[in-house]
Each structure stands twice: as structure tokens, then as C-alpha cells.
Amino acid sequence: MNEQSKFKQTLGGCIFLSRWLQAPLYFGLIVAQGVYVFHFMQELWHLLTTLTTLSETAIMLIVLGLIDVVMIANLLIMVIIGGYETFVSRLKLDGHPDQPEWLSHVNAGVLKVKLATALIGISSIHLLKTFIELGAKPVADNVVLWQVIIHMTFVASAVVLAWIDRITLMPAKISRGH
Numbered sequence: 001m002n003e004q005s006k007f008k009q010t011l012g013g014c015i016f017l018s019r020w021l022q023a024p025l026y027f028g029l030i031v032a033q034g035v036y037v038f039h040f041m042q043e044l045w046h047l048l049t050t051l052t053t054l055s056e057t058a059i060m061l062i063v064l065g066l067i068d069v070v071m072i073a074n075l076l077i078m079v080i081i082g083g084y085e086t087f088v089s090r091l092k093l094d095g096h097p098d099q100p101e102w103l104s105h106v107n108a109g110v111l112k113v114k115l116a117t118a119l120i121g122i123s124s125i126h127l128l129k130t131f132i133e134l135g136a137k138p139v140a141d142n143v144v145l146w147q148v149i150i151h152m153t154f155v156a157s158a159v160v161l162a163w164i165d166r167i168t169l170m171p172a173k174i175s176r177g178h
Contacts, residue, residue: 026079026080026088032076036069040070061129071118071121086107087108091103109168113162120151120154120158126151130143
């Protein structure tokens with residue numbers, strides 16, 4: 001092997017190893033998920049300790065907040081597990097009874113569509129909370145307008161991502177005879 005091919009092999013190996021620089025980022029997201037668990041428990045405690053003094057609307061808003069935290073935690077799980085599996089290293093979970101069903105066919109395109117769909121769900125919860133608050137307290141019209149615009153942007157983005165993922169997979173399916 002000559003010097004140039006040794007250099008290329010070493011450079012390629014270093015570039016391939018650089019994927020491990022993402023591992024601390026995924027660990028940071030695990031810590032962030034712990035923060036959300038703490039926040040969830042605080043909100044749940046608040047709900048339980050003030051249950052008799054809260055209106056139905058207030059209870060509904062707190063419960064929607066809890067659902068929002070759960071959806072964000074689900075989003076974090078998708079990013080942590082799917083991103084690590086796709087970009088860093090295989091988790092080797094084959095046959096594990098708790099392996100997420102979607103993990104067996106995850107790739108960057110599928111992950112993007114799943115994340116976009118999760119963002120739509122989170123945005124929907126925020127929008128619903130705003131609509132409920134409209135009856136309880138005044139909310140500026142431009143806040144509602146911007147939330148609807150942002151929500152519709154998420155919806156349009158998810159549709160475009162799914163469409164792009166579908167058309168990029170079509171040539172592969174055609175070449176395999178599907």
C-alpha cells in the first residue's frame with residue numbers, strides 16, 4: 001500500500017469515527033428528557049393538590065399541558081433512539097421484547113417524517129390550549145393567527161417531507177420489481 005492510499009484510509013477512518021461526536025448530544029437529550037419528567041411530575045402534583053379549587057377549563061388546560069410534555073418526551077425518544085441508530089451505531093435490539101416497532105425500518109427519511117408528524121401533534125396541543133384559553137381569558141388575535149400559521153407550516157412541511165421520501169424510494173422499489 002502506498003503513502004497516498006494509507007493517508008486516504010486513515011482520513012476515511014477518522015471521518016467515520018467522527019460520528020461518535022454525536023453520542024454526547026444524544027446523552028444531553030436524555031438529560032433534557034429527565035427535565036421534562038421533573039416538569040411533568042410538578043404539573044401533576046399541582047393538579048392533584050389544587051383539584052378541588054380548579055375549574056373544568058383549568059383542569060383541561062393542565063391535562064393538555066401534561067399531554068404536551070408526554071408528546072415532547074416521545075419526540076425526544078424518537079430523536080435519541082432513531083438518531084443514534086441511524087447516525088452513530090446500531091443498538092443491536094433484534095429480538096428484544098421492548099424494541100420499538102418503527103426502529104426496524106428507520107432511516108433518515110423515515111425519521112424526518114416521524115419527527116414532523118410529532119411536531120404537528122405538539123403544535124395541535126398548543127393550538128387547542130390557545131382556543132380553550134380564548135373563552136377563559138383574552139388572547140391577542142395575532143397570537144392565534146401566528147399559532148395557526150406555524151401549525152399549518154408544520155403540516156405542509158410534513159406533507160412535503162413524506163412526498164419527498166416517497167418519490168426518492170420509488171426508484172429503489174421499481175428497480176427491485178415492487
